[in-house]
Amino acid sequence: MTYDVDAVRARFPALAEGAAHFDGPGGSQTPAAVADSVAGTLRSAVANRGSVTRAEARAEEIVVAARAAAADLVGGVAGGIVFGRSxxxxxxxxxxxxxxxxxxxxxxxxxxxxxxxxxxxxxxxxxxxxxxxxxxxxxxxxxxxxxxxxxxxxxxxxxxxxxxxxxxxxxxxxxxxxxxxxxxxxxxxxxxxxxxxxxxxxxxxxxxxxxxxxxSPYKFLGPHLGLLHATPALLESVHPDRLAPMPDTVPERFELGTLPYELLAGTTAAIDFLAGLVGSTGTRRDRLIGSMTALEKHEAALLDRLDDGLASIPRVIRYGDPARRRTPTALFNIEGATPARMYRGLAERGVNAPAGTFYALECADRLGLGTAGAVRAGIAPYTTESEVDRLLTAVAELA
Missing domain, CATH: 3.40.640.10 (Type I PLP-dependent aspartate aminotransferase-like (Major domain))
Known part of the structure; x- marks a missing residue:
């Protein structure tokens, strides 16, 4: 199916600020549907999970829905989904x-x-x-x-x-x-x-x-949260430390304290958003496969454009092998310029592409980047050809 990036972008309020966002690997922008879901949960009556009051039942429904959505996303089972802070x-x-x-x-x-x-x-x-x-x-x-x-x-x-x-x-x-x-x-x-x-x-x-x-849902358009999948049988064999009153059932035995219901609702909304990127049909898992397949094709074309553009700019040093299959991510420096200077220079031109090691310390060290790292440009579902060109123009000016 055809990927309509303009239609996708129209659903992200943050993009109205005008920056070209290549900072998605550190945290993506959020569609309105996700923000609305988080806010709607906070405006609703919610209590600890249960079945006596409507507030309790709503909390239970949110958790069940989030586990089902996350399982569809990763091709797993709802009983194997564990949520955590990160x-x-x-x-x-x-x-x-x-x-x-x-x-x-x-x-x-x-x-x-x-x-x-x-x-x-x-x-x-x-x-x-x-x-x-x-x-x-x-x-x-x-x-x-x-x-x-x-x-x-x-x-x-x-x-x-x-x-x-x-x-x-x-x-x-x-x-x-x-x-x-x-x-x-x-x-x-x-x-x-x-x-x-x-x-x-x-x-x-x-x-x-x-x-x-x-x-991490906040990397795929959702709120700041972490999720883990393992089969229920494997989770049954693992015994984390927990409070005495906590349930010993799986997956609850891994979830310390009350879950953040508003963030779980936002996670479900983010997964539903991904499933609806290109209007696929069938189950949510089917729609996710259709959408993510179309998204990968869109992002791969933009990555080719970015790779070709960077290769044409003198003094740009690229890391990794562009010919190898990878996620839509480019890591580069400009000879003679510090990564921090490049980061600031790009930001001054309305291009958000940060620099550093991004917590991949051993990888950066193996690449010879030290603690300064390099500039990382990540392509996201809302990235356009014109934004890639905007990044390339900014890099050429800095070079």
Whole structure:
């Protein structure tokens, strides 16, 4: 189906301010439907979940709806959806719970390509349990982490492999199904950071082989929240610390305190918005597949335009391999200019493309970027050809 970016943009009030937003990898702009859903929940009577009062029932309905929507988004099951304050918080919670069963002799594998939210929790969990931490390296010339890179550090003692589905810095996409298969053959679980992949492609947790899959609604047009998927059977085997009065049922045993009902309502609205991008038909999962397939094609064309434009500008240094499949993300610097200066210069021209390491500290270090990092330009559902050209013009002026 045809992707009508102008029709999509008309539903984002924030775009009226006039900036060209390439800052989506750090947090996308929000459509009116999501804001209305959050505000509508806050204006309604809501109480702790229950069935006696209408306020209790409304809270229960919001939670059930959000779990169903999130399951449709990732191709999972509603009973396997856990909500938390952020992906980082959820990853720390799961790492601490899993580490209760680890000890000296066990091993945990992380990748240098990852955001620190899928490295540091496992570093701390390994240290607390006495397990050994092993790091899978990637090719800094291409930005690619291969299955062989991970297999090189696997052993019969590996308990878990933590890997990103797409680098938040480079956009490069490891072969997660092959990595998960190798981990499974070694008897290990796979924890997949899907934060940077979920806004740009159809997610199917079973096809990925992800035992755990974590992502962030505020990266795919929703409110600031984190969500995690695992099968209910796997969640049943994990026992996080919790308050005594809390339910021990799955997935509730992982959700500390009262859930933010307004943010859950906003998450459902964001997923429904994605499902309606191109007017697909069928179930919500069917519509999501249709919409995300069309969106990926739209964003890929814009990424080609951006890559070609950057390649034509003298003194622009690009990172990663543009020929490799990746999310619509470009990482670059200008020879002789600091990333911070470029960031400010772009902002002065109405182009929001921030600079830094974006919490991918080990990845940035492997690329030789140090703490200054580079400029990251991310394409979103509301990005247009003219905005890409606006970015390229600004970069050429700065160069």
């Amino acid at each position: 992906m980082t918080q959820l990853t720390y919670d799961v790492s601490r719970a899993l580490a209760k069963e680890w000890g000296p002799g066990d091993e945990v594998v992380v990748s240098r390509l990852d955001h620190d939210a899928n490295i540091r929790p496992w570093v701390h969990a390994a240290a607390a349990s006495g397990a050994t931490l092993r790091r899978a390296d990637f090719d800094p010339a291409t930005g690619v982490l291969s299955a062989a890179d991970v297999e090189a550090v696997l052993s019969s003692r590996t308990r878990l492999v933590a890997v990103t589905a797409a680098s938040n810095l480079l956009g490069s996409r490891p072969d997660v199904p092959a990595i998960a298969a190798a981990a499974r053959a070694a008897g290990a679980l796979t924890y997949v950071d899907g934060v940077h992949l979920t806004p740009h492609d159809v997610v199917d947790v079973a096809a990925l082989g992800a035992d755990f899959f974590a992502c």
